[in-house]
Amino acid sequence: MNRKQATKIGLILASPLLIYFLIFFIYPIFLLFRYAFTNTAGSFSLSNFVYMSKDPILYSSLYNTLYYFIGSVAVQFSGGFLAAIVLNSYTGRLKNTFRMILYIPLTISPIVIALIWLLIFNPTYGPIDYILRTPINWLGSLNLAMPTIIVANGWEYIPFVFLIIYAGLQAVPKQYYEAASIDGMNRLQTFRYITMPSITPILVVAFLLNSIGILQGFTLVYVLTNGGPGFSTYILSFYIYKVAFAYFNLHYAAALSLLFIFIIGAFVYAMLKLTSVERYLGLKRENAGDE
Amino acid sequence: MKKLNILLLLLLIIFSLISLFPIYWTIITALKVNSEIFTTVPIFFPVKITLSNFYTPGQTFGAVSQTAFGSFPWLLNSAVIALLSALIGTFLIGAPAAYALTRYLKNVWLGRTVLLMMMIPEAALIIPFYIIIIKVNLINTWWGLTLVYLSFTAPLSTWLLMGFFSDLPRSVEEAASIDGLSAYKIFYKIAMPMIMPGIMVSIILNFINSWNEFLYALVLTYTPFPTGAQTVPLFLSDFIVIEKSFAWGGLAAAGVIVIIPTIIIGIYAQKYLVKGWTMGAVKE
C-alpha cells in the first residue's frame, strides 16, 4: 500500500470527524468573527472591541476569572497531590476502595454539586455553620462568595487531579525504589530524586487538563450566586452567557467569546512552548528505528 | 513504619469523610421529613425516614409534581440524549477517526486539532451553536442537543481511542491484510473488537459528561418531554431557583435521582473510568 492509498483510506475513516469539525468548529469560529465584527444593524464595525476596551464588567470578570483560576488550581493541586501521596504510601488493604471513595465526587453533575453546597452552606440550617457555631452568609458576602465557589468546585475536581497523580505514582517501577533503598536514600531523598522526576510529565499533563476543566466552570456560578453579590463572581464564561442570553447582544458576546478563545489559545500555546507536554501526551513521538 | 501507616489510614478516613459527607447529607435530606430538615441543630442521623420527598400525589412543581417523581420527563430526555451522543461519538466518529489517525494519517496537526476541540470551553462556542441550531430548526430537540454534545464526546472518544489503537500490536492487522481483509474490514472486524475495553471507557465517559452537561442544555432546550428536550440538570436548576428556601426534601430527592446513574457507573465501572480519566496523562 502506498502513501496515496493510505491517505485516502485515512481520510474516509476520519471523514465523520472532519465534517463535524468543519460544521461545528470552523464554521462557528467564522460565525464568531462575523458577529464580533458587525453591529446589530449588520454592517462592519469595531464597536464591540471599542466597547470591550472600556467595559468595567469585563475587567472585573477577567480579574475574577484569574482569581477563580489560580484559587482552583491551588486548591485542586494541593488536595489532589496530598491525597495521592497518602494513598500511594499507605500499605494496607482496601486501596482500590479508598480510590473509589475519593473519586466518587467526580461522577456527580455540577448542578447537583450546587444543590449539595446550597444545603450544606446554608447559614441557618446547614451543618457547616452549625459546626463553626456562627451563621455565615457564605454566598451572599463579597469576600466569601468566590472562595466558596472555589471550594465547592474543588470538592468535585480534586478527585481528578488525585486520580491522575495517583496513577502516575503507581506507574513508577518498584525497582527504582528498591535501588534507592539499597543506595541508602532516605524518604525525602527518594521523593526528591525518584518520585518527583518520574511523575513530572504527569503533573504537567494534569495541569493542562485540569486548567481546561477549570476554565469550563459555569454551572456553579449560575446556580449558586448568579454572578453576585454585585459582580464579585462574574467569570468570563458567565459574562458571555449573560451578554448573549440575558442582554441579547450576540455581537458583543461573540467578541467576548473570541477573547476567551484567544486567552485559552495563548495559555495552551505557552504550555506547548514552555513544557514538553506534547511529548508527554504522545502527540509527538520520537521516530523509533524500525527494522 | 507501622505508626506511619496508621496515620495514613487516619488521613484516608478523613478524606473519605470529606468525599462522602456531602453525598450522605443530600441522601438523608431527601429521606427526612420537613420538621427534621429545618432545625437549627442539624440532625445528622434522622429518626423518621420518609419517601414522600420522592413521591407524594398532588404536590406540584410548575405543572408537575413538586416531589422528585416529577423529574421523569426530564430524565427520559437526559437518558436518550446522553446515550445518543455517547454512542455516535464513540462508534460513528471517534473510533474510525482514531483508527485513521493512528494508522493512516500520521500528521501531528490532526492530533493537535483533536486536542484543540477538547480545549475550547463550552461558553466560547455557545453563541454560534445557538445560531446554528436555530437555523436548522433543531432547537429544543433530541437531535439538536445531541449534535452539540458531539462537540465534546467526539473529540474525547477520538483522543481516548487513539491511545488504545496505538497500543495494539500492528502485526495482527498485518496478518489480516495478508489473509485478505480490506482496510475497512480490518478496522471493524479486527481492530475494533480488540479495543473493546477502550470502547467501553469511551461510552461510559461520554455518557457521564453528557448526562451532567448544563450550559448547552440551558440555552438550547426549554421544555421537558414530550414537547421538548430539556434535560434533568435543567429540571434541577429551575427547581432550585423556585424552591431554594422551601422544598429542600424534594430538591435533595431530585438531586439523588440525578446522581444515582452516574454513581452506580462510578462504582461498577471503576476500572474503565479510572482508565478513561487518567488516559493521555499516564502512559503505561
Added chain:
Amino acid sequence: MSEVVIENLTKKFGNNLVLDHINLKIDSREFFVLLGPSGSGKSTLLRLIAGLEDITDGSIYIGGKKVNGVQPKDRDVAMVFQNYALYPHFSVYDNIALPLKVRGFSKDKIAQRVKEISGILHIEELLEKKPRQLSGGQQQRVALARALVRNPSIFLLDEPLSNLDAKLRVEARTFLKSLQKELGVTTIFVTHDQSEAMAMATKIAVLNRGTIKQVADPYELYMKPSDTFTAGFVGSPAMNMVPGKIVKDGNAWKFAAADMALDLKGMKFDSEAEVIMGVRPEHVVISTEGITGIISTVEPLGSVTYLEVKIGGTDIMVQYTGLARIEPNSQVKIGFALDRLLFYDKDTEKLLNK
C-alpha cells in the same frame, strides 16, 4: 512455479537506508533463511516481499509476476509473525477459517480445509478455544495453520520461534522443517539465530546493515564464509580471528602474527598481504607439540569442553571433544588444522583462499 526474484531492491525509511540494492533469487520449494543481527534489514526485506511496506526502488517478482504495488492479499503469500498475531476475539477455528472466508470459500469447503490442516498440525482439539487459552507452542501451531490453510505459494515466517522456550524451540525446528518438506511450499524464514538457520535452511542469505553478505547452503556458509562478518556471525562460539601478515619465505608461504607464526604448507597466495586469519574452535587441537599457551577459562558443556587459551596477547578458543577435568592456568600446546584455516584481506574483509 513460485520462485521469488528480487532485483536491485532498495528501501529507505525517511533518510535511513535500510536495504541497499538487494539482489536475490529464491527457488521454488526452497527453505530459504534470511539471517542477520537486529537492524540488518532482514525483517524489512520479508515485509517488502509480503507487501506490508512500500518499495523505495527496485522490483520483486513472485512466480514470474512483478508485484510492486500489489496488495498483500493479492500476492498469494502467507505469513507467520513473531508474536503470532492471532485474532484474540476469534476462536481458533475462526482464526484459521478467516483467510478462506474472505476469499469466498463455501462453508463445507472451509470446514474440510480447517479439519485437514489442523490434523496436520495436531491442533484438532483446540479449535473451540480462544487464543489466550493456548500455550505459546499451541499458539504458534495455530498461526502456522492459519497461514497454510489456503495453500499459499510463498510462506513467510518472521522469527516465529523466538517466543518459545529453548526446548520447544528445538522441537519446533524439526517439526517445521519436515512440514515444509511435506507441503513443498517455498518458504522464507527470518531469524537472528544462526543455529536455527543452519538447522533448517536449504539456503541462507546473510544480511548486515542492509546488504547481503553471502548466499549459500549451510555447509558452504559454515566452511567458507566469504567475509569476516559472516565468519564471525555464523558458528558458536565464534570463529577465532587473528590479525597478522602473509609473507613469502622462499617458495613457502607463512602466516606471521604478533604472538605466533605458522607454516602454510601447500597453500598459495597472489602476494604478501595484511590479513585476518580465521579458525573455528573445533579446528584447533590440543597436542603435544605446537604453540604454547596458558588456559585462562574452561567451559565444560558435556559433549564438548571449550578452552580459552592465552598465547601472549591473543586469546584462542579451543573445542575439546568430550568432558575433561582441565584446570585453568595450566600450560598447553595447540595446533591448527591447516586445511581449515581461512584468510581474509584486512581491508576488503573478503576471503582470499577460496
